[in-house]
Amino acid sequence: xNGNGHTFLSKVLKIVEExxxxxxxxxxxxxxxxxEAILDLDVTKAVSDAELERxxxxxxxxxxxxxxxxxRNQLYGGTDPYGLSGAWIAEAFNTSxxxxxxxxxxxxxxxxxxxxxxxxxxxxxxxxxxxxxxxxSLLYAVVAARFKAYPGVKSQxxxxxxxxxxxxxxDSHYSIKKAAHWLGFGTESVRIIKTNNxxxxxxxxxxxxxxxxxxxxxxxLMVNATAGTTVFGAIDDLEAIAEICQKFGVWMHVDACxxxxxxxxxxxxxxxxxxxxxxxxxxxxxxxxxxPLQCSVFMVRMRGLLHECNSASxxxxxxxxxxxxxxxxxxxKSVQCGRKIDAFKLWMMWxxxxxxxxxxxxxxxxxxxxxxxxxxxxxxxFRLVTGVMQCPNVCFWYIPTxxxxxxxxxxxxxxxxxxTPKIKELLTLSSQLMVAYTPVRHYxxxxxxxxxxxxxxxxSQVLDMLLAIEECGEKVTLQML
Ligand SMILES: *Cc1c(COP(=O)(O)O)cnc(C)c1O
Numbered sequence: 001x002n003g004n005g006h007t008f009l010s011k012v013l014k015i016v017e018e019x020x021x022x023x024x025x026x027x028x029x030x031x032x033x034x035x036e037a038i039l040d041l042d043v044t045k046a047v048s049d050a051e052l053e054r055x056x057x058x059x060x061x062x063x064x065x066x067x068x069x070x071x072r073n074q075l076y077g078g079t080d081p082y083g084l085s086g087a088w089i090a091e092a093f094n095t096s097x098x099x100x101x102x103x104x105x106x107x108x109x110x111x112x113x114x115x116x117x118x119x120x121x122x123x124x125x126x127x128x129x130x131x132x133x134x135x136x137s138l139l140y141a142v143v144a145a146r147f148k149a150y151p152g153v154k155s156q157x158x159x160x161x162x163x164x165x166x167x168x169x170x171d172s173h174y175s176i177k178k179a180a181h182w183l184g185f186g187t188e189s190v191r192i193i194k195t196n197n198x199x200x201x202x203x204x205x206x207x208x209x210x211x212x213x214x215x216x217x218x219x220x221l222m223v224n225a226t227a228g229t230t231v232f233g234a235i236d237d238l239e240a241i242a243e244i245c246q247k248f249g250v251w252m253h254v255d256a257c258x259x260x261x262x263x264x265x266x267x268x269x270x271x272x273x274x275x276x277x278x279x280x281x282x283x284x285x286x287x288x289x290x291x292p293l294q295c296s297v298f299m300v301r302m303r304g305l306l307h308e309c310n311s312a313s314x315x316x317x318x319x320x321x322x323x324x325x326x327x328x329x330x331x332x333k334s335v336q337c338g339r340k341i342d343a344f345k346l347w348m349m350w351x352x353x354x355x356x357x358x359x360x361x362x363x364x365x366x367x368x369x370x371x372x373x374x375x376x377x378x379x380x381x382f383r384l385v386t387g388v389m390q391c392p393n394v395c396f397w398y399i400p401t402x403x404x405x406x407x408x409x410x411x412x413x414x415x416x417x418x419x420t421p422k423i424k425e426l427l428t429l430s431s432q433l434m435v436a437y438t439p440v441r442h443y444x445x446x447x448x449x450x451x452x453x454x455x456x457x458x459x460s461q462v463l464d465m466l467l468a469i470e471e472c473g474e475k476v477t478l479q480m481l
Contacts, residue, residue, distance in 0.1 A: 294342060
C-alpha cells in the first residue's frame with residue numbers, strides 16, 4: 001500500500017459520497033449465499049489500493065443506504081451531517097474517554113453535554129455517562145439501583161440478598177430481560193405489567209403487583225417505565241409511576257431511549273412530565289435525533305453513585321498521584337475500560353444547531369408523523385392500529401383490495417398476518433421502502449413507520465411511501481402467502 005495506507009484515506013470521502021448518492025438504490029438485496037458468491041472477502045493475500053477500492057465499493061453497493069428517507073426499518077436512520085463529521089473526527093483522533101490525560105478536551109465535552117442534558121431533563125444535580133446503547137444504559141440502571149439498595153453486592157454478590165424484582169410493561173423493550181439474566185436476577189424476576197389500549201403501563205396493576213410481591217416477602221427493586229415504546233411510541237404516565245415508586249421506595253428508571261428526544265422541544269416536553277422525578281433515565285441520541293450509532297446517555301439523580309458503584313480503582317490507569325486534578329479522570333464510572341468519545345459527535349450537532357435548531361427538528365418530525373397518520377386514516381385500504389400518537393410512530397395495516405369485502409374473522413386476520421410481511425418483502429426487493437413490521441399483543445403483523453430528524457422528510461415523500469405500500473400490497477395474491 002502506498003504511504004502505509006494514508007493515500008487511501010484521501011479517497012474515502014469521495015467513495016462514500018458516490019456510493020450514497022441520490023441515484024444509488026436503498027438496497028440491492030441478495031440472499032446470504034448469493035452475496036457471499038459476489039463479494040471478494042478473502043483476506044489472505046494483500047491487494048493493491050485500486051483493487052481494495054473496487055472491493056470496498058462492492059461492499060457498499062450491497063449495503064443498505066440508511067441515510068435515505070425511504071429507510072424506515074428501525075428507529076435510527078440518516079445521520080445528522082454534523083454528527084457524522086464528529087464521528088469521523090472522533091475516529092481519526094482515536095482516543096479513549098477514560099482519562100483526562102488522553103482525552104482532555106473530550107472529557108470536558110462529555111461533562112458539558114451531561115450537564116446540559118441533565119438540566120434539559122429537569123435533573124439539576126445528578127451525574128451520567130455516555131454508553132454504547134440503550135441496552136447497556138439499562139444495565140447501568142439496574143446495577144445502580146441494586147447497589148443503592150444493597151451496597152454489599154459489589155463485594156459479596158447476590159448470595160445473601162433477598163429475592164428482588166424488576167417491574168416493566170408488556171410493551172417495554174426486551175433489554176430488561178437481558179439485563180435480568182446478565183445481572184443474575186434471572187428473567188423470571190421481571191414482572192410484566194399489562195398496558196392499556198394506547199400501550200401505556202397500567203398504573204393500577206403496577207401498584208397492586210408491587211404490593212402483592214411485598215406481601216410475599218420479595219423486594220421490588222426497580223420500575224422500568226418507558227417514555228416512547230419501541231413499536232407504538234407510547235409514553236407511560238411518569239407522574240403516576242413516580243408517585244408509586246416514591247410510596248414504596250422503589251427505584252424509578254425511565255427508558256426514554258426513543259421518546260427522550262421529545263425533551264428537545266418545548267411543544268412536546270410535557271408528554272414526559274414526571275421524568276424529572278426519576279432516579280435514572282436512559283436516552284438514545286442515536287435514534288430520533290440522528291447522532292451516528294452508537295450514542296446513548298445514562299443519567300442518574302444521585303451524584304457520586306456511579307463512581308462508587310462501578311469503580312475498581314485500577315492503579316495503572318487511575319493513579320491518584322497524577323500531576324493534574326484526577327477528579328477529571330471520569331472513566332472509573334464506566335463498566336468499560338476503553339470507551340469511545342461518543343459525546344463529541346452529539347456536541348458537534350448541538351453546537352451547530354443549538355437548542356432551538358434541535359427543537360425545530362423535533363417539531364418537524366412530529367408534524368410529519370401526524371401528517372402520515374392523517375393520510376393513513378383517510379386512505380382506502382389503510383387502517384391505523386391505535387388512534388393516539390405520542391412519539392412519531394405510526395402503526396397500521398394495508399388491506400389489499402381482495403381482502404376488503406371479506407368478513408374479518410380469525411382466518412382473515414391470519415391472512416393479514418402473512419400479508420404484511422409479504423408486502424414488506426416486495427418493498428425491499430424493489431428497493432422502494434424498508435419499513436418495520438411486527439405483531440404486538442393480540443394485534444397481527446402490522447407496519448410501523450417511525451420518523452427521525454434526518455434526512456428532513458417532506459410530506460410528498462410520506463405520500464410516496466404510502467403509495468409504494470399500496471402498490472406492493474395490490475401485487476399480493478393468495479397464492480403467494
Ligand atoms: C432501542 C431501544 C432500546 C435499546 O437501545 P439500544 O441502543 O438498541 O441498545 C431500549 N429501549 C427502547 C424503548 C428502545 O426503543
